Amino acid sequence: DADVTQTPRNRITKTGKRIMLECSQTKGHDRMYWYRQDPGLGLRLIYYSFDVKDINKGEISDGYSVSRQAQAKFSLSLESAIPNQTALYFCATSDTGPYGYTFGSGTRLTVV
Amino acid sequence: ILNVEQSPQSLHVQEGDSTNFTCSFPSSNFYALHWYRWETAKSPEALFVMTLNGDEKKKGRISATLNTKEGYSYLYIKGSQPEDSATYLCAYFSGGYNKLIFGAGTRLAVHP
Numbered sequence: 001d002a003d004v005t006q007t008p009r010n011r012i013t014k015t016g017k018r019i020m021l022e023c024s025q026t027k028g029h030d031r032m033y034w035y036r037q038d039p040g041l042g043l044r045l046i047y048y049s050f051d052v053k054d055i056n057k058g059e060i061s062d063g064y065s066v067s068r069q070a071q072a073k074f075s076l077s078l079e080s081a082i083p084n085q086t087a088l089y090f091c092a093t094s095d096t097g098p099y100g101y102t103f104g105s106g107t108r109l110t111v112v
Numbered sequence: 113i114l115n116v117e118q119s120p121q122s123l124h125v126q127e128g129d130s131t132n133f134t135c136s137f138p139s140s141n142f143y144a145l146h147w148y149r150w151e152t153a154k155s156p157e158a159l160f161v162m163t164l165n166g167d168e169k170k171k172g173r174i175s176a177t178l179n180t181k182e183g184y185s186y187l188y189i190k191g192s193q194p195e196d197s198a199t200y201l202c203a204y205f206s207g208g209y210n211k212l213i214f215g216a217g218t219r220l221a222v223h224p
Contacts, residue, residue: 031211040121040216042214042215042216043156043201043214045211048211094211094212098143098144098161098163098205099144099161100158100203101156101158101203101212103155103156103157104155105154105155106155
C-alpha cells in the first residue's frame, strides 16, 4: 500500500456540486498539505495542517475547505465546484522541520 | 512573499547530452533546499536534500550543488537518457515560513 493515498484518482463533476477529495497516510507524520497543480504554474498550496487541531490557509484557499479528521486523514472539499477548479490535486505529508514531503498519487478533477 | 525561481522553464536535449538547470531562492533564514523529480502522471519523488553551504549530492548521473550565501542550487544530469525526461522541482525551507516553497519546475525532455 502507498504511504500517502488519495481518493478518488479521477473525478468529473458538474458546476455547483460539492465534492470531497480524501487523503490518508501511514507515515505517522503530523503535517499534511493540499496542493493544486495547473500547467505552467507548479504546485500551489491550498491548505495545510501541522497537527490535528491546526488548520491554516495557503495561498489559494478561496473556494476550498478542509477537515483534519485524525492524524492520518486530511480531506479537501469544494463546496460549490466551478470550472476553474479543474486541476490536478496533490496531498503531501511531512515530519515537523525542514524535511521533504511525501506526495500522494494525485487526484485529477474536472469540473464541467 | 518568498519566491523560488527555476530556470529554464523547459529544456530539450538529445540523448547523451549533459545538462544543468538552476534554482534561485532567498538567502536569508535558510534551512534546507530540496530537489524532486516529477514524472508525468506520477507524484513528485525526492532526489536530494541539502542543508549546508557548499553541499554536493550525487545519485547516479544526477548531482546537485548548493550555495546558500548567494541563494542558488544547480542540478546536473550527465549523459541524459530518455528516462530522465521529467519535471525537476526545487523547494526551499525557510525558518520563518516553516514549510517548503516550491519553484515552478524545469521540464526536461530527452530525445533519442
